Amino acid sequence: MAKPSKENSPITEHLAYLLAQANREINRQLELRLSKEGVPVEQWRILKVLSDDEGHSMGELADAVLLNHPTLTKMIDRMVSDTLVYRVQDPGDRRKVLMFISDRGKVLCKKLNSLAVDQEEHILESYGDKSTSELKRLLESLIDSSN
Amino acid sequence: MAKPSKENSPITEHLAYLLAQANREINRQLELRLSKEGVPVEQWRILKVLSDDEGHSMGELADAVLLNHPTLTKMIDRMVSDTLVYRVQDPGDRRKVLMFISDRGKVLCKKLNSLAVDQEEHILESYGDKSTSELKRLLESLIDSSN
DNA sequence: CTTCAATTCTTGAATATTCAATATTTTCAA
DNA sequence: TTGAAAATATTGAATATTCAAGAATTGAAG
16 A cells, blocks of 8 residues: 655645635735725735834834835835825934825725725624634744744 | 724734735745745646646646736746646647646656655644644635635 | 637736845944 | 944846736537
8 A cells, every 4th residue: 555645745735825825815805805995905004004103114114014125115105106104214223214104094094994894804704703713823823933 | 991993903913914924934934945946836836736647727727826827828938948847739629728747847846845845844843733734724614715 | 600709828018026236324343 | 433244225127927908719699
């Protein structure tokens, strides 16, 4: 009898694949909702992070919203044009730029938040309360264990 | 006392964000290993799917490896140049193209599989057997419930 | 049969992302 | 204090992805 080997297990059994698939699907759904306001998911994340009015450097922000630095810079350029956010040089360390959300950005962010909440509720309905919180817990712990 | 509201929960509590973060991290690790052979994750997925020697249409393949059609076409072009895969017109429906893996592709795929297995084992070690299989189960069920 | 809509894949132009290099400022050791 | 190394953000060129349109084939209604 052949030795069972992990090496030819189908792609669909790999954790990396399942994560990619789930991420793609959930992201697609969220994108669909946010497109009502014509805003990409990444911009919503940026607005949400900046909502604390504390001023975040580009580096912090890039980490928080899961974007590479140059990609973030260019996206922020667009958002500045749209007057959703603005740059301020960090007075304490002039290498840094602090990003802030504008009033217009806050108004938009509120609308986006409620669209996102819609989605989370939709997931809760079809997937269940228990599963959702358990999945969140496991994901957090996976992320933790990867650092 | 203020009504607790989901609308200003931090981004890090959203399922969509946790999935994106976990996916990014696991994918980064996998990428790192596969880069030993100079192959992007998507190409490994393609090779793996084609490993059954059955011949898959571009549409099937695009679904299976989570890529848009035009992106897949261009990636397949590269892989054909590298003689990892080849195209055959479907005799039963000449709109379709059937993709096959070459011998060279199979050799490469084996190496990649063992790099990927390395990673899965690394995850099992740091994250645990129990958590891993429970996470996989929950992800599968989330994907199911989204269709 | 013929024609028109649907399916499948590819292409080219527009857009977005990434890599490597640059500019600026800070840190810190000598 | 000075000078070299590190940290931060941006830029420009190379690369990759996406959108919309196109070409080929099939299906199916009249």
